[in-house]
Amino acid sequence: MGHGALPGHNVRHAAAGGSRAKGRHVPQDWQEHPSWEQGPELALTDCERLVVVSAHPDDESLGVGGLVTTADRAGIPVYVVLLTAGESSHPPHETCSRHALATRRLAELDAAVDLLAPGSPVVFLGAPDGGVADVEDEVVAALSEIVGDGQGTLLVAPWRHDGHPYHDAAGRAAARVTAGCAARLAEYPLLMWRTLDPVEAPWDRMSVVRLDEDALQTKLAAIRAHSSQIRTGGEGQWLAPFHVPVEHLVVDRVAVPRPRLELRVAQAS
Numbered sequence: 271m272g273h274g275a276l277p278g279h280n281v282r283h284a285a286a287g288g289s290r291a292k293g294r295h296v297p298q299d300w301q302e303h304p305s306w307e308q309g310p311e312l313a314l315t316d317c318e319r320l321v322v323v324s325a326h327p328d329d330e331s332l333g334v335g336g337l338v339t340t341a342d343r344a345g346i347p348v349y350v351v352l353l354t355a356g357e358s359s360h361p362p363h364e365t366c367s368r369h370a371l372a373t374r375r376l377a378e379l380d381a382a383v384d385l386l387a388p389g390s391p392v393v394f395l396g397a398p399d400g401g402v403a404d405v406e407d408e409v410v411a412a413l414s415e416i417v418g419d420g421q422g423t424l425l426v427a428p429w430r431h432d433g434h435p436y437h438d439a440a441g442r443a444a445a446r447v448t449a450g451c452a453a454r455l456a457e458y459p460l461l462m463w464r465t466l467d468p469v470e471a472p473w474d475r476m477s478v479v480r481l482d483e484d485a486l487q488t489k490l491a492a493i494r495a496h497s498s499q500i501r502t503g504g505e506g507q508w509l510a511p512f513h514v515p516v517e518h519l520v521v522d523r524v525a526v527p528r529p530r531l532e533l534r535v536a537q538a539s
């Protein structure tokens with residue numbers, strides 16, 4: 271995600287998150303919440319395709335690495351759609367230009383995806399790191415093309431209320447796409463684990479993915495593949511929320527209307 275252990279991102283996120291970024295919550299606060307693992311399991315039974323939206327390289331591994339490897343093992347095709355190369359995660363300096371960092375982070379994403387769901391396509395939309403909200407319409411158009419009619423498709427994206435502007439824009443774009451097709455939407459929190467008080471989380475809409483030991487270890491390896499984002503000092507605490515054997519996704523449980531079915535029923539009666 272490129273905005274935790276990294277000083278530049280802390281500053282930017284504090285500005286973007288406003289008063290919300292006041293608290294610092296440790297994983298224990300979350301795991302002790304009575305709703306921690308109470309949500310229904312995110313069903314993959316009707317899923318014929320998993321499309322994963324990542325705002326930055328590493329969002330996918332942190333937020334849904336376990337879901338991705340679980341889906342892959344179940345034979346479900348996985349597509350990863352990356353919005354930015356995350357080239358602004360470090361301030362540029364002489365030894366590492368933005369271009370070099372972008373190149374490195376794209377390679378890290380490829381390595382992570384090869385661990386989670388080997389051979390799965392990665393589509394890079396090439397939005398500038400810093401301007402996803404400005405190109406949201408283009409992201410919607412590109413995503414719509416990938417998702418198509420959405421039949422049998424589970425689209426997962428960063429939670430649109432996560433509190434980071436690019437995560438939020440990615441989530442909004444995904445929600446706009448699923449509003450116009452048959453795809454299911456599930457949104458994964460990233461910054462929420464640090465910035466929100468556990469009592470403020472949308473527990474009533476949270477589904478869970480329980481990870482077996484294999485899935486958890488594969489997820490952790492994928493997180494480590496994003497080595498440019500791992501710094502000494504502080505990142506242990508930052509990464510801790512992602513080292514648990516469960517993933518949480520926000521799902522709007524609104525009944526999907528079936529107009530054609532209703533029409534047939536009406537004609538028959």
Ligand SMILES: [Zn+2]
Pocket residue numbers: 271272273325326329437460
């Ligand atoms: Zn991110």
